[in-house]
Amino acid sequence: MTTFQTTLASEATIEGIGVHSGREARLVLRPADPNTGIVFVDMQTGQRLAARRENVASTELSTVLGDPNGFHVGTVEHLMSALCGIGLDNVGIEIEGTEIPILDGSALNFVEMIDAVGLERQEATKAAIRVLRPIRVENGPACAEFVPHDGNRFEVAIEFPSPAIGRQEIAFDLEPETYRREIAPARTFGFMRDVERLWAAGLALGSSLENSVVIGEDDRVVNAGGLRFANEFVRHKALDAVGDLAIGGSMITGLYRSFRAGHRMNAMALDALLSSPDAFEVV
Structure with a gap:
């Protein structure tokens, strides 16, 4: 089609x-x-x-x-x-x-x-980057990989020691309606204990409860409205992954699977794929 x-x-x-x-x-x-x-x-x-x-x-x-x-x-x-x-x-x-x-x-x-x-x-x-063979990157316990797949699929998992998050997983095919409903509303998040460190580094100067889910010292979400989804944290990590991989310049036909990955790991996986000419083709 x-x-x-x-x-x-x-x-x-x-x-x-x-x-x-x-x-x-x-x-x-x-x-x-x-x-x-x-x-x-x-x-x-x-x-x-x-x-x-x-x-x-x-x-x-x-x-x-x-x-x-x-x-x-x-x-x-x-x-x-x-x-x-x-x-x-x-x-x-x-x-x-x-x-x-x-x-x-x-x-x-x-x-x-x-x-x-x-x-x-x-x-x-449209052009698409079709994954032809598996490509995997690792950094300690974190990992990410591309696998051949007929479609644009994401399988994202995270794990935090905080009881407010724990281990969460989500899997979905990237389609506009699915994205609008299940991924787009998920907000970024952080821990109250990290705020002073980030401020000292000149970061998070615009962060507030209006634009972030914040986990307090008691490992509870402090936002008055609570969460938009029970697993909002992993949904936001999936949102980030979609954005980070979009920098490849074309939609990707394949499965992207990650565990405890952030922006750096997403970028490492994309670089590993696009620097391996035998691992993909543009169609």
Whole structure:
């Protein structure tokens, strides 16, 4: 079955604060020509930055693209996840600031923004990276692998010593409706005991109970509204994985399976796959 590329039907704007910088940022998403991909544009200089793996500068706590001493865009994973999850291929993203707004800590607001303006089909077919043989990376107890599979499937598992999280697993085929309903609303999370350390490092300056699920010293969720899902933590890790793998530039036909993986492990697995010419083909 032929699947056509898509872009936005019209432009969309969204603004908010960055979770690490604590600074205001504004995005204007504009329709783009076929085969453009996802491209960030500095609103001040017009400098362009493609959302591709060769432009990944850091995967420490979040995914950062570009030159840290020049034009760069931080915390791109939630927006990239939303674009990939609903099947948006080509968009120019003008940015005022250096970090994508955290909004409510999930991808839901990005999905709602895109759904409000709609998608437009383009007369160009999608490309896909088809996994041909297993590729696996490990780092201590953490691991991630790609396995041949007829479809775009994720199997994600996490394990934390905190009773609030414990071991959680989720498996799903990446389809727009499944993504909207089951993955996009899951929020980022953290521990109250880590806050002072992160602040001292100049991170999490914009983090709050409005945009993060926070686990207190008593190993309980302190947010007044509680969780959106009983296993919201692993759903958010899956959301991150979708966004991190989208930086490969094309949808992936295969199974991605991970255990205790974060941004760095997702990037390591993607690099291992794309640096092994016999492990994939572009179709």
